[in-house]
Amino acid sequence: MLAFILCFSAPSYGDCDITLRWDDDPPYFMVQEGKVVGIDADLVREAMGRLDCGISFQKMPWARALRELRDGHVDMLSGAYRTPEREEYAHYSEVVGLVSPNILFIRRSDESRFELNGLRQLLESGFRLGAQIHVSYSDEYSALIQNPDYDKNIEYLSRREPLWLMLARDRVDGVVASQLTGLYEIQELGLTGTLIPSSLVVSNKPAYFVFSKATVTAGFVADFDRALQSMLDDGTFASIVNRYVCVAACAGLSETEDDPEDCSLAGL
Numbered sequence: 592m593l594a595f596i597l598c599f600s601a602p603s604y605g606d607c608d609i610t611l612r613w614d615d616d617p618p619y620f621m622v623q624e625g626k627v628v629g630i631d632a633d634l635v636r637e638a639m640g641r642l643d644c645g646i647s648f649q650k651m652p653w654a655r656a657l658r659e660l661r662d663g664h665v666d667m668l669s670g671a672y673r674t675p676e677r678e679e680y681a682h683y684s685e686v687v688g689l690v691s692p693n694i695l696f697i698r699r700s701d702e703s704r705f706e707l708n709g710l711r712q713l714l715e716s717g718f719r720l721g722a723q724i725h726v727s728y729s730d731e732y733s734a735l736i737q738n739p740d741y742d743k744n745i746e747y748l749s750r751r752e753p754l755w756l757m758l759a760r761d762r763v764d765g766v767v768a769s770q771l772t773g774l775y776e777i778q779e780l781g782l783t784g785t786l787i788p789s790s791l792v793v794s795n796k797p798a799y800f801v802f803s804k805a806t807v808t809a810g811f812v813a814d815f816d817r818a819l820q821s822m823l824d825d826g827t828f829a830s831i832v833n834r835y836v837c838v839a840a841c842a843g844l845s846e847t848e849d850d851p852e853d854c855s856l857a858g859l
Contacts (some may be wrong), residue, residue, distance in 0.1 A: 607644045639815075641822075693768065693792070720747075
Protein backbone atom coordinates (compact mmCIF):
# COMPACT_ATOMS: atom_id res chain seq x y z
CA MET A 592 0.00 0.00 0.00
CA LEU A 593 2.88 2.38 0.75
CA ALA A 594 4.28 1.96 -2.74
CA PHE A 595 0.80 2.68 -4.11
CA ILE A 596 0.61 5.95 -2.16
CA LEU A 597 4.11 7.00 -3.16
CA CYS A 598 3.20 6.42 -6.78
CA PHE A 599 0.52 9.07 -6.55
CA SER A 600 2.68 11.53 -4.62
CA ALA A 601 5.56 11.21 -7.11
CA PRO A 602 4.71 14.45 -8.99
CA SER A 603 6.30 17.02 -6.65
CA TYR A 604 5.06 20.60 -6.57
CA GLY A 605 7.45 21.84 -3.91
CA ASP A 606 7.44 25.41 -5.23
CA CYS A 607 3.65 25.74 -5.39
CA ASP A 608 1.17 27.20 -2.93
CA ILE A 609 -2.54 26.71 -3.48
CA THR A 610 -4.94 29.28 -2.05
CA LEU A 611 -8.13 27.62 -0.76
CA ARG A 612 -11.21 29.66 0.04
CA TRP A 613 -12.89 28.95 3.36
CA ASP A 614 -15.59 30.38 5.58
CA ASP A 615 -17.13 29.35 8.91
CA ASP A 616 -19.09 26.24 7.96
CA PRO A 617 -18.68 23.34 10.41
CA PRO A 618 -17.92 20.50 9.94
CA TYR A 619 -16.22 21.47 6.66
CA PHE A 620 -14.34 24.56 7.90
CA MET A 621 -13.87 26.01 11.37
CA VAL A 622 -11.11 27.46 13.54
CA GLN A 623 -9.70 25.51 16.46
CA GLU A 624 -6.75 26.81 18.47
CA GLY A 625 -6.04 29.41 15.78
CA LYS A 626 -5.91 26.85 12.95
CA VAL A 627 -8.37 26.32 10.09
CA VAL A 628 -9.60 22.73 10.36
CA GLY A 629 -12.62 20.70 9.32
CA ILE A 630 -13.39 17.96 6.83
CA ASP A 631 -12.59 19.94 3.68
CA ALA A 632 -9.64 21.78 5.24
CA ASP A 633 -8.04 18.54 6.44
CA LEU A 634 -8.71 16.66 3.19
CA VAL A 635 -7.08 19.35 1.07
CA ARG A 636 -4.19 19.75 3.51
CA GLU A 637 -3.49 15.99 3.32
CA ALA A 638 -3.79 15.83 -0.48
CA MET A 639 -1.50 18.82 -0.97
CA GLY A 640 0.97 17.28 1.45
CA ARG A 641 1.11 14.19 -0.76
CA LEU A 642 1.88 16.46 -3.71
CA ASP A 643 4.52 18.38 -1.72
CA CYS A 644 2.49 21.52 -2.37
CA GLY A 645 1.82 24.29 0.13
CA ILE A 646 -1.65 25.54 1.03
CA SER A 647 -2.94 28.92 2.18
CA PHE A 648 -6.44 29.64 3.48
CA GLN A 649 -8.33 32.76 2.47
CA LYS A 650 -11.63 33.55 4.18
CA MET A 651 -14.39 35.03 2.04
CA PRO A 652 -18.14 34.63 1.36
CA TRP A 653 -19.28 32.26 -1.37
CA ALA A 654 -20.46 34.77 -3.98
CA ARG A 655 -17.19 36.68 -3.83
CA ALA A 656 -15.20 33.43 -3.90
CA LEU A 657 -16.73 32.45 -7.23
CA ARG A 658 -15.68 35.79 -8.74
CA GLU A 659 -12.19 35.49 -7.26
CA LEU A 660 -11.84 31.96 -8.65
CA ARG A 661 -12.94 33.14 -12.08
CA ASP A 662 -10.44 36.01 -12.02
CA GLY A 663 -7.57 33.88 -10.67
CA HIS A 664 -7.25 35.59 -7.28
CA VAL A 665 -8.04 32.37 -5.41
CA ASP A 666 -6.97 28.94 -6.68
CA MET A 667 -9.44 26.50 -5.17
CA LEU A 668 -12.94 26.13 -3.73
CA SER A 669 -14.66 23.17 -2.12
CA GLY A 670 -18.33 22.23 -2.10
CA ALA A 671 -19.12 23.56 -5.59
CA TYR A 672 -21.98 22.21 -7.65
CA ARG A 673 -21.31 21.62 -11.35
CA THR A 674 -22.84 24.22 -13.65
CA PRO A 675 -22.11 25.14 -17.29
CA GLU A 676 -21.21 28.70 -16.27
CA ARG A 677 -18.63 27.56 -13.71
CA GLU A 678 -17.13 25.05 -16.12
CA GLU A 679 -16.11 28.01 -18.27
CA TYR A 680 -13.56 29.15 -15.67
CA ALA A 681 -13.04 26.18 -13.33
CA HIS A 682 -11.46 22.73 -13.50
CA TYR A 683 -13.56 20.19 -11.60
CA SER A 684 -12.01 17.43 -9.54
CA GLU A 685 -13.51 14.15 -10.71
CA VAL A 686 -13.05 12.27 -7.43
CA VAL A 687 -16.16 12.58 -5.27
CA GLY A 688 -15.36 10.81 -2.04
CA LEU A 689 -18.26 12.12 -0.01
CA VAL A 690 -21.80 13.11 -0.87
CA SER A 691 -23.79 14.83 1.86
CA PRO A 692 -27.38 15.07 0.65
CA ASN A 693 -29.90 17.60 1.87
CA ILE A 694 -32.25 15.55 4.01
CA LEU A 695 -35.16 16.12 6.37
CA PHE A 696 -34.36 15.85 10.08
CA ILE A 697 -37.19 15.00 12.48
CA ARG A 698 -37.70 14.09 16.13
CA ARG A 699 -36.96 10.46 16.92
CA SER A 700 -40.36 10.24 18.62
CA ASP A 701 -42.03 11.08 15.28
CA GLU A 702 -40.35 8.38 13.15
CA SER A 703 -43.67 6.64 12.39
CA ARG A 704 -45.91 9.72 12.56
CA PHE A 705 -45.45 11.11 9.05
CA GLU A 706 -45.62 9.65 5.54
CA LEU A 707 -42.29 10.80 4.12
CA ASN A 708 -43.14 10.71 0.42
CA GLY A 709 -42.03 14.21 -0.50
CA LEU A 710 -42.02 17.84 0.60
CA ARG A 711 -45.24 18.70 -1.24
CA GLN A 712 -47.17 15.88 0.39
CA LEU A 713 -45.81 16.80 3.81
CA LEU A 714 -46.73 20.47 3.51
CA GLU A 715 -50.21 19.57 2.26
CA SER A 716 -50.67 17.41 5.37
CA GLY A 717 -50.02 20.34 7.72
CA PHE A 718 -46.37 19.45 8.43
CA ARG A 719 -44.50 22.40 9.96
CA LEU A 720 -41.17 22.85 8.16
CA GLY A 721 -38.23 24.85 9.50
CA ALA A 722 -35.99 26.42 6.84
CA GLN A 723 -33.28 29.02 6.40
CA ILE A 724 -34.02 32.26 4.62
CA HIS A 725 -32.57 32.52 1.09
CA VAL A 726 -31.44 28.87 0.99
CA SER A 727 -32.53 26.66 -1.91
CA TYR A 728 -32.51 23.01 -0.82
CA SER A 729 -33.75 21.63 -4.13
CA ASP A 730 -35.59 22.63 -7.30
CA GLU A 731 -38.81 21.22 -5.81
CA TYR A 732 -38.38 23.26 -2.64
CA SER A 733 -37.72 26.46 -4.61
CA ALA A 734 -40.93 25.92 -6.57
CA LEU A 735 -43.00 25.10 -3.47
CA ILE A 736 -42.06 28.25 -1.57
CA GLN A 737 -43.39 30.35 -4.44
CA ASN A 738 -46.88 29.02 -3.61
CA PRO A 739 -48.52 31.19 -0.92
CA ASP A 740 -50.67 28.23 0.13
CA TYR A 741 -47.64 26.78 1.93
CA ASP A 742 -46.53 29.95 3.76
CA LYS A 743 -48.34 29.01 6.95
CA ASN A 744 -46.44 25.70 7.09
CA ILE A 745 -42.89 27.09 6.77
CA GLU A 746 -40.99 28.83 9.56
CA TYR A 747 -38.05 30.83 8.18
CA LEU A 748 -35.01 31.80 10.23
CA SER A 749 -31.60 33.11 9.21
CA ARG A 750 -29.61 30.51 11.19
CA ARG A 751 -29.93 26.75 11.71
CA GLU A 752 -29.19 26.61 15.45
CA PRO A 753 -32.55 28.07 16.53
CA LEU A 754 -34.27 25.78 14.01
CA TRP A 755 -32.80 22.71 15.74
CA LEU A 756 -34.02 24.02 19.09
CA MET A 757 -37.49 24.66 17.67
CA LEU A 758 -37.56 21.11 16.33
CA ALA A 759 -36.53 19.69 19.70
CA ARG A 760 -39.28 21.74 21.41
CA ASP A 761 -42.01 20.62 18.98
CA ARG A 762 -42.43 24.08 17.44
CA VAL A 763 -41.66 22.70 13.96
CA ASP A 764 -41.87 19.12 12.71
CA GLY A 765 -38.78 18.98 10.55
CA VAL A 766 -35.68 20.85 9.35
CA VAL A 767 -33.86 20.39 6.05
CA ALA A 768 -30.06 20.45 6.15
CA SER A 769 -26.98 18.84 4.66
CA GLN A 770 -26.62 15.45 6.32
CA LEU A 771 -23.09 16.01 7.64
CA THR A 772 -23.82 19.55 8.78
CA GLY A 773 -26.99 18.45 10.52
CA LEU A 774 -25.35 15.55 12.33
CA TYR A 775 -22.48 17.74 13.49
CA GLU A 776 -24.66 20.60 14.71
CA ILE A 777 -27.12 18.30 16.48
CA GLN A 778 -24.23 16.65 18.31
CA GLU A 779 -22.79 20.04 19.29
CA LEU A 780 -26.18 21.05 20.76
CA GLY A 781 -26.43 17.84 22.78
CA LEU A 782 -29.50 16.68 20.84
CA THR A 783 -28.11 13.40 19.52
CA GLY A 784 -30.81 10.78 19.97
CA THR A 785 -33.56 13.40 20.10
CA LEU A 786 -33.22 14.63 16.51
CA ILE A 787 -32.44 12.20 13.72
CA PRO A 788 -32.10 12.14 9.92
CA SER A 789 -35.23 10.82 8.24
CA SER A 790 -35.46 8.72 5.09
CA LEU A 791 -36.57 11.72 3.00
CA VAL A 792 -33.76 12.90 0.72
CA VAL A 793 -34.59 16.39 -0.54
CA SER A 794 -31.66 16.58 -2.98
CA ASN A 795 -28.55 14.53 -3.59
CA LYS A 796 -26.34 16.52 -5.95
CA PRO A 797 -22.59 15.92 -5.54
CA ALA A 798 -20.36 18.86 -4.69
CA TYR A 799 -16.81 19.12 -5.99
CA PHE A 800 -13.40 20.61 -5.38
CA VAL A 801 -12.81 23.14 -8.16
CA PHE A 802 -9.70 24.98 -9.35
CA SER A 803 -9.24 28.24 -11.22
CA LYS A 804 -8.34 27.73 -14.87
CA ALA A 805 -6.50 31.04 -14.68
CA THR A 806 -3.92 29.75 -12.20
CA VAL A 807 -4.04 25.94 -12.06
CA THR A 808 -3.32 23.48 -14.87
CA ALA A 809 -5.46 20.49 -15.77
CA GLY A 810 -2.40 18.32 -15.08
CA PHE A 811 -2.21 19.52 -11.48
CA VAL A 812 -5.92 18.75 -11.00
CA ALA A 813 -5.35 15.23 -12.34
CA ASP A 814 -2.53 14.74 -9.82
CA PHE A 815 -4.74 16.10 -7.04
CA ASP A 816 -7.40 13.56 -8.03
CA ARG A 817 -4.88 10.74 -7.84
CA ALA A 818 -3.82 11.89 -4.37
CA LEU A 819 -7.45 12.11 -3.27
CA GLN A 820 -8.17 8.64 -4.65
CA SER A 821 -5.19 7.23 -2.78
CA MET A 822 -6.65 8.72 0.42
CA LEU A 823 -9.92 6.92 -0.26
CA ASP A 824 -8.11 3.66 -0.95
CA ASP A 825 -5.88 3.68 2.13
CA GLY A 826 -8.58 4.84 4.58
CA THR A 827 -7.18 8.32 5.25
CA PHE A 828 -10.29 9.95 3.77
CA ALA A 829 -12.63 8.07 6.13
CA SER A 830 -10.34 8.75 9.07
CA ILE A 831 -10.47 12.51 8.42
CA VAL A 832 -14.27 12.50 8.15
CA ASN A 833 -14.47 10.51 11.39
CA ARG A 834 -12.72 13.34 13.24
CA TYR A 835 -15.92 15.35 12.87
CA VAL A 836 -18.85 13.08 11.93
CA CYS A 837 -18.94 9.31 12.19
CA VAL A 838 -18.70 7.55 8.81
CA ALA A 839 -21.22 4.93 10.00
CA ALA A 840 -23.84 7.66 10.13
CA CYS A 841 -23.07 9.03 6.68
CA ALA A 842 -23.97 8.03 3.17
CA GLY A 843 -21.80 8.46 0.13
CA LEU A 844 -18.34 7.83 1.55
CA SER A 845 -15.99 5.36 -0.08
CA GLU A 846 -16.44 1.68 0.55
CA THR A 847 -13.68 1.92 3.18
CA GLU A 848 -15.27 2.39 6.59
CA ASP A 849 -13.59 2.48 9.95
CA ASP A 850 -15.02 0.81 13.04
CA PRO A 851 -17.84 3.12 14.26
CA GLU A 852 -16.49 2.78 17.80
CA ASP A 853 -13.41 4.66 16.61
CA CYS A 854 -15.47 7.61 15.38
CA SER A 855 -15.20 10.87 17.27
CA LEU A 856 -18.97 11.15 17.06
CA ALA A 857 -19.74 7.43 17.30
CA GLY A 858 -23.30 6.59 18.09
CA LEU A 859 -24.96 9.25 15.93
